[in-house]
Amino acid sequence: MISASAVTKRYPEGLEALKNVSFEISAGEMVFITGHSGAGKSTLFKLLAAIERPTAGSIVVNGQNLAALRRSAIPYLRRNFGLIFQDQKLLFDRSVLDNVLLPLAIVGLPAKEAVRRARAALDKVGLLEREKTLPIALSGGEQQRLAIARAVVNRPAILLADEPTANLDADSAADILEIFRAFHQVGVTTVIATHDAEWMSRLAPRILRLEKGQIQEHYNDAALDGAST
């Protein structure tokens, strides 16, 4: 589903954020990308979502090579993804429901069907009661759940999240974790950039650990233990 080979990303200032990174993620897998801040997690997230292009190497998503993608093809590629950004990127002048309706408006779903699906997505993250609220009135955890609802409303094949628990307390983070687990269980390929150790012990993800822009792939021992019981 996702295949990166020899990916290097060098920024104009000379910083080499990723060096010769290669990995494969198959459909339905749950993968964590971890590492210290500055290790290249966010860069990898941006490359996977075609927000930035690699300096060298290739990334293939659903059979499409992102490096060779024409600008006009990028919007259609992005529709395969449910993207959850570190800063969430919610629209604060629109209601909770309208935020979730945006991706559906983009693909041109008829209004009635769109509202039905948006409500279903809000229901999944427990925000159905707050659909008329403005995002500013939501707690941090609720805002993150809204971001997830917006990411999944289009029923994407791949969920791609950048530090989804960065600013959340433990309880809220646990809620978010459950939501991701639920999506993974219904077959959504889930890729999460995080350094949350708690998550790694509770889910059984494959882990890609980044260090100074290079990858060290291994399975979490605790997760393996959990899986064997």
Place this chain on the structure above:
Amino acid sequence: MSTWFAQHLAALRDALRRLAASPLNTVLSLLVIGIALTLPTAGWVVLDNLREVTRGASSVQQISIFMTLDAARRDTGEIESRLRESKAGSWRFIPKDEALKRLQTTEGMAEIIASLPKNPLPDAFVIEPADVQPASLERLAKTFAGWPKVAHVQLDSAWVKRFDVFLRIGKLVVTLLAGLFAGALVAVTFNTIRLQILAQGAEIEVAKLIGATDAFIRRPFHYFAALQGALGGLLAALLVAAGGRLLAAPVAELATLYGGNFAVRGLSLGDTALLALAGMLLGWLGAQISVSIHLRRIG
């Protein structure tokens, strides 16, 4: 197809919502656009009416030769033979007695003429030249003026010619004015859309990140600008109609004083639609330029 339709409908609804959301801005923009379109339109209407005034006037070019009062039958015969020779065109001789008789039939003139000791009118020739090029007419008039016992030569429709040139200049001025104001309209729309894009930077960025095509992002701006331009065009038509109404009575009075009747011609329904269409296209153009420049900087 239904998706396409739904997206356009949504963009239109979005544009209407934005127009309604800031009424003061909308009214001010419409006034700017409306007035910008009013000036060239009013100029065009004035020219159109002036053209209508001269349409009744003879466009046949005539040259009149007036003889001196003491010209005898022999002298007019000389002119006749010269005219025949020159092959200048068809011509007609109007003896002074006939001219006097014709004048007597004019109301109010009979008494005045009766009181005159003798006929004050000269013999005259009216020539309809075969060649009506202004230069040839001038040449003919000069030739006629040099003939014996000719007191005066008049190019009868010279004023129509002059007026025509005047109209042509007017048309050019209106066209230039229209070009200028069209440019202003594009610039105003450009700026309006620029401000909207800046205000909606976050929304545009998010939409792009989650799979919006450029067309999707541009569409509401295009609809907004086209709608604003069309409404501005309609406002201009309204202003011109109001101006025409105000002028109708004085113009009718003036026409009566000149013994005619003339009604001011305003904009037809087709003209109004054309004006709205022009506003729409210019607005769309302004939006297109603005969107192309400013959207590239986001996302």
